[in-house]
Amino acid sequence: MKIALIIPRNGSENEKSFYDYKFFSKFLISKKYFSYLLAIPTLAALTPPEHEVRVFDENIEEIDYNWGADLAGISVRTMFAKRAYGIAERFRRQGVKTVLGGIHPSMRPEEALQYCDTVVIGEAEEVWRSVLLDAENGALKRTYEAGRKTDLKACQKPARSVLSKDRYFSDVVQTTKGCPFHCEFCSVYAYDGKNIRSKTVDQVIGEIRDITASDAKYKKKSVFFADDNIISDRKFARELFLALKRYRLNWSCQASINIAQDDELLRLMKDSGCGAVLIGFESISEKNLSRMDKKVNLRLDYKDAIEKIQSYGILVHGSFILGYDFDTGSAFDELIDFIEESGLLMPLVNILTPFPGTKLFSRFDEEGRIIHKDWSKYDAKTVVFSPSCMTAGELQDGYKRVIKRVYSFDSIFRKLNFYWDIDFWKHSNEVDPIKFKYRLLFAVRLSTLLFSFKPARAKFILKILPKLFDRRVRVSTILTLMAYNDYAYTGT
Ligand code: B12
Numbered sequence: 001m002k003i004a005l006i007i008p009r010n011g012s013e014n015e016k017s018f019y020d021y022k023f024f025s026k027f028l029i030s031k032k033y034f035s036y037l038l039a040i041p042t043l044a045a046l047t048p049p050e051h052e053v054r055v056f057d058e059n060i061e062e063i064d065y066n067w068g069a070d071l072a073g074i075s076v077r078t079m080f081a082k083r084a085y086g087i088a089e090r091f092r093r094q095g096v097k098t099v100l101g102g103i104h105p106s107m108r109p110e111e112a113l114q115y116c117d118t119v120v121i122g123e124a125e126e127v128w129r130s131v132l133l134d135a136e137n138g139a140l141k142r143t144y145e146a147g148r149k150t151d152l153k154a155c156q157k158p159a160r161s162v163l164s165k166d167r168y169f170s171d172v173v174q175t176t177k178g179c180p181f182h183c184e185f186c187s188v189y190a191y192d193g194k195n196i197r198s199k200t201v202d203q204v205i206g207e208i209r210d211i212t213a214s215d216a217k218y219k220k221k222s223v224f225f226a227d228d229n230i231i232s233d234r235k236f237a238r239e240l241f242l243a244l245k246r247y248r249l250n251w252s253c254q255a256s257i258n259i260a261q262d263d264e265l266l267r268l269m270k271d272s273g274c275g276a277v278l279i280g281f282e283s284i285s286e287k288n289l290s291r292m293d294k295k296v297n298l299r300l301d302y303k304d305a306i307e308k309i310q311s312y313g314i315l316v317h318g319s320f321i322l323g324y325d326f327d328t329g330s331a332f333d334e335l336i337d338f339i340e341e342s343g344l345l346m347p348l349v350n351i352l353t354p355f356p357g358t359k360l361f362s363r364f365d366e367e368g369r370i371i372h373k374d375w376s377k378y379d380a381k382t383v384v385f386s387p388s389c390m391t392a393g394e395l396q397d398g399y400k401r402v403i404k405r406v407y408s409f410d411s412i413f414r415k416l417n418f419y420w421d422i423d424f425w426k427h428s429n430e431v432d433p434i435k436f437k438y439r440l441l442f443a444v445r446l447s448t449l450l451f452s453f454k455p456a457r458a459k460f461i462l463k464i465l466p467k468l469f470d471r472r473v474r475v476s477t478i479l480t481l482m483a484y485n486d487y488a489y490t491g492t
């Protein structure tokens with residue numbers, strides 16, 4: 001069979017978000033995206049070789065509906081479920097069998113079945129071959145669901161060779177699945193289970209070897225570890241970090257805040273190339289944290305934790321949620337003050353979103369607080385529920401105010417100077433110095449933006465230009481921050 005594996009567009013063409021990389025593409029004059037969905041090369045690896053597989057990632061290319069696919073497999077998260085359903089319907093109209101999988105259809109199979117032939121509920125590993133066999137025999141069932149969780153140690157390597165690798169900034173590797181906690185807003189424990197399952201270190205290194213070998217032209221490979229908490233199994237994490245050291249990666253990950261208490265792990269992380277860690281701080285209100293059931297955050301002082309982790313040269317991307325039940329009108333200024341005082345360079349600020357399958361979704365649904373189920377707006381930047389202590393409009397405006405403040409050019413410039421003064425990227429600059437020619441190219445391209453009628457940006461560029469040839473400055477950091485500013489100030 002000819003099998004099309006599809007990543008639906010995340011957001012509309014004109015919309016912007018923290019994650020869309022539209023600013024990057026425009027700046028670099030080449031359409032690139034942050035990364036692919038790991039489910040796609042995972043499915044490709046599970047597909048027997050007699051089939052022909054082609055990947056269409058709408059974030060970087062158009063889908064060729066005339067390719068002649070016999071079957072289309074579409075990976076679906078809530079924020080692009082609406083788009084995925086549209087794609088499935090179009091394929092179906094052309095007589096192509098359509099299979100939807102991923103977290104959203106798994107949480108709402110009845111809904112998804114209205115738009116496709118088959119839904120795979122949960123992980124693909126145990127059922128994908130049966131799906132393909134049944135499709136070949138014209139006997140596709142409506143749903144497939146594995147009877148047990150996948151043993152990651154028995155998994156094959158994702159087939160990344162099917163991807164247009166040069167169109168992504170970062171590779172994605174997953175080492176563990178599952179989470180023992182039960183945060184109210186999160187679907188991970190419900191989907192991936194409460195037990196931590198991990199690959200072997202050798203399996204992960206096998207993937208890293210493929211990644212580093214296939215793109216030898218890039219001196220340093222950028223890898224994002226798609227674990228919910230890279231330190232959930234500390235023994236495994238320790239062994240992994242030791243093994244990663246020789247691959248000269250520039251990697252980032254997600255971890256729980258208590259990483260700050262483990263100096264040995266922090267040192268191993270840094271030594272093996274970790275440049276940044278995303279930490280779900282979620283809220284600075286203890287009442288909210290208790291309501292969320294995010295107990296791990298209650299035990300530590302956030303500012304101390306940030307300082308400690310960053311003292312190892314690992315940048316903390318703090319992630320926050322606005323709109324939880326105890327957030328009142330003062331929550332916005334409090335969060336701005338916290339971010340500015342702690343110097344977080346790239347905070348991720350989200351609006352609370354009740355994703356299907358979470359305890360939060362059930363609670364809000366019972367309380368009649370879900371405003372609508374237009375999944376395209378379940379993007380963590382749009383209010384889709386009625387907050388407790390303010391109106392939906394106040395929450396939306398407050399969110400906008402927070403991101404505008406923390407990503408104002410004044411704030412960015414102040415924070416950058418702080419990080420340059422302490423030579424924060426010293427280690428990265430030693431092991432992976434930025435060539436003069438790249439700094440020059442960056443400066444030239446940046447200068448062209450001086451004429452785009454954005455006075456605040458032009459002022460920022462004029463202040464930044466003389467700094468670009470300072471060895472302490474990483475140009476990619478500046479570009480990311482400019483992209484965040486561009487998003488924060490969209491529509492104003
Ligand atoms: C890595 C990650 C990110 C990365 C993105 C990198 C990337 N390109 O994926 C970053 C950090 C940028 C990110 C950001 C966000 N994320 Co995120 N992220 C994850 C994470 C931790 C891992 C995803 C992953 O790679 N899994 C590994 C693959 C192999 O697993 P999988 O996709 O589930 O695929 C398996 C099955 O689902 C199934 N399957 C999947 N697709 C298909 C298709 C077919 C045809 C079939 C048969 C089977 C199948 O088989 C696969 C193999 O077992 C998940 C949590 C998780 N544990 O999954 C959250 C998760 C996907 N993120 C989530 C959210 C909400 C966000 C954010 C809004 C931020 C936030 N507030 O948490 C932003 C939104 C970004 C955006 N606009 O796209 C939610 C999505 C909820 C939902 N219902 O859609 C999740 C589930 C976490 C959660 N809190 O509940 N995220």
Ligand code: SF4
Nearest residue numbers: 179181183186188228
């Ligand atoms: S938010 Fe993090 S700690 Fe909480 S349940 Fe989800 S993955 Fe686990």
